[in-house]
Amino acid sequence: GTEIHLRVRVAPLGNRFMLVLAADRTEEMRLDGVRRDFVANVSHELKTPIGAISVLSEAIEAAAADPERVRSFAQRMQLEADRLARMTKALIDLSRIQSDDPLDHAERVPIARVVEVAVDRNRVLAESKRMRVLPRVLDEVDVLGSEELITMAVQNLVANAVQYSPEATHVGIGVRAADGIVEIAVTDNGVGIAPEDLERVFERFYRVDPARSRVTGGTGIGLSIVKHVAASHGGEITLWSRPDQGSTFTLRLPIAGTTAPKEKA
Ligand code: ADP
Numbered sequence: 001g002t003e004i005h006l007r008v009r010v011a012p013l014g015n016r017f018m019l020v021l022a023a024d025r026t027e028e029m030r031l032d033g034v035r036r037d038f039v040a041n042v043s044h045e046l047k048t049p050i051g052a053i054s055v056l057s058e059a060i061e062a063a064a065a066d067p068e069r070v071r072s073f074a075q076r077m078q079l080e081a082d083r084l085a086r087m088t089k090a091l092i093d094l095s096r097i098q099s100d101d102p103l104d105h106a107e108r109v110p111i112a113r114v115v116e117v118a119v120d121r122n123r124v125l126a127e128s129k130r131m132r133v134l135p136r137v138l139d140e141v142d143v144l145g146s147e148e149l150i151t152m153a154v155q156n157l158v159a160n161a162v163q164y165s166p167e168a169t170h171v172g173i174g175v176r177a178a179d180g181i182v183e184i185a186v187t188d189n190g191v192g193i194a195p196e197d198l199e200r201v202f203e204r205f206y207r208v209d210p211a212r213s214r215v216t217g218g219t220g221i222g223l224s225i226v227k228h229v230a231a232s233h234g235g236e237i238t239l240w241s242r243p244d245q246g247s248t249f250t251l252r253l254p255i256a257g258t259t260a261p262k263e264k265a
Helices: 030-062 067-098 111-120 123-128 147-163 210-215 222-232
Strands: 005-013 016-024 107-110 132-137 142-145 170-178 181-188 236-242 246-254
Touching: 030 067, 067 147, 067 222, 107 111, 107 147, 111 132, 111 147, 111 170, 111 181, 123 132, 123 147, 132 147, 142 147, 142 246, 147 170, 147 181, 147 222, 147 246, 222 236, 222 246
Parallel strands: 132 170
Antiparallel strands: 005 016, 016 236, 107 142, 170 181, 181 246, 236 246
């Protein structure tokens, strides 16, 4: 598949910070190192839930006479197994999309539909936190590429916006087009991201607060998928954030060219 490297730039602007990731297909060498790190990271990340499951199963054996404790250990074991399942799925998704160039078999993808599906897939999660996700589609345009991947990217951004926000707040999704680019901006009023973490949140497995992410079931892979989807569609992902006030993740993708009507002879 096509290898893509992302250039990272963090620019301070007043007391806000912006992170720009731009696709750069020329720096392929660094990827060998990234791939080696990947194997090391995966082993490390998988060891945590596997270790927990092992410890918990021993605890269940030792507590056999106490049904209350057995039940509590079994429940925790189930949580760890669920997490392991989610991580494995996310890793398989990531490796599957990275081995494929979505532009090889591109389809016209209506962004309005992408947003609708992404909101829909987060409905239960949002309702569990009494939150509303409010899309505002100003321009209805198409992008060339994989509908599945673009939807997965927007869905991940919305899931994060909900996940990292206090209950009963709102998430906005703004879609607008200008100069051949469509901008999909997902804004929350949540915990925000500190300037020193901006650059790192797009890295595989990076979580600002691993303890919190474990509770919410995070895998640390969602934003790597978003980054890859942006780059492989010739787009970019940018991030604005202010700790304790919120974040805006903006996905920019090139709009599909309109076919000029054929002239009759
Ligand atoms: P995770 O599964 O942990 O959410 P991601 O790759 O999607 O993994 O995100 C990586 C980290 O970036 C998260 O653990 C969180 O610390 C931070 N993050 C992502 N989105 C947001 C957001 N909208 N607000 C605050 N922090 C966020």
